Amino acid sequence: MDRTKARGPYAKTAARRAGIIRAARDSFAEHGYEGASLRDIAKRAGITHAAVLHHFENKDELLTAVLAQRDDEEWERGFAEAGALDSPAQYLGELLRRHQETPELMRLWAELSASASRPDHPARAYFVDRNERVRSYTAGVLREREAQGRLPEGLDPDSAAALLQAVLHGLQTQWLLNQELDIVKPLHRFFDLILLPVERGRSTDTP
Template identity: 60%
Template sequence: MTQARARGPYTKTAARRAEIVRAARESFAEHGFTKASLRDIAERAGITHAGLLHHFRNKDDLLAAVLAERDIEERRYAESRVPDMDHLAPYLGDMLRHHQEAPELMRLWIELAAAASRPEHPAHGYFAERYAWGRDRFAQGMRGKARRGELHPALAPDEAATVLQAVLNGLQLQWLLDQDLDIVGPIRAFMRVTLPQAAEPGDGP
């Protein structure tokens, strides 16, 4: 009974924070980070402005929480779909389709990444670390492919990882400018060129 009572306030606080982060994500997607206001976020979350500040000190804290939540979602999805590099190309196609279902969030990510290139931006450290983490993960897989002779001979593993990140980002930006554009086909084609000796899962003779 004591444990149940102890968990109660924590559970309510966690649920309230999750609701605020959801509201912030919606507000950032609709208005952009700069124009989104804490009062709008509080209203979406169904609490007062003072109540919001009880959980998050400022908009920068909320931005960090929104980005962290997106990362958790992406990493869990990746872990469930990519047991090895042979599953990477199908996963990337599915990931792009998933992002296309929420174009405003895709736009927010791209806008924030560009703005965060300034060292003084509150998300600068996050994006720098996020891109470094992604390059490192891709490069690890590419090194394994290179050892098996499955990486294009003109590419070094680290180069392939950097270019792959650039292709993913560029395709999403192009799609936001022209939403009739196919971006799943090109990423699959890029992976076939990058890993010409690797068969996609399900490929048969």
């Protein structure tokens, strides 16, 4: 009984932070980083400006939380959806299309990830960890493909994972500069280059 009561304040705090992040995401998507204000975010969340500052030190910290939440959602969705789609290229193509629905968030991600390359940037640790996590996971998946004989000769999984990250980031940056550009088709062609088709009649159990 006492333990249930003890969880109350923590649950309330987590719910309040989640509400602020949702409000900030809407504000950033509508107004961009410069146009969004903490007072607008507070109004959307139904709380005071001071209450926002109680949970987040400044707008930079809040933007990092918004993008981290989007990243977490995409990881969860990826595990749920990737197996239901025909290929990684199909899943990632759908992911790019979803990003295109909120171009301002895509732009903020690109700007923040570049700014976080500075050693003193508050979001640096998050982006370093995030990039390593994505690269490590992707390389693991590609090692499975390598075991199936599906990586071209001379291309190792770690290099292929780094190239895929570069392609995804680069395509989105190009689209931000020219929103008439088709970035899904080049992504599929890139997968054609780094993943060989499954050989007919080959058993993946063969040593």
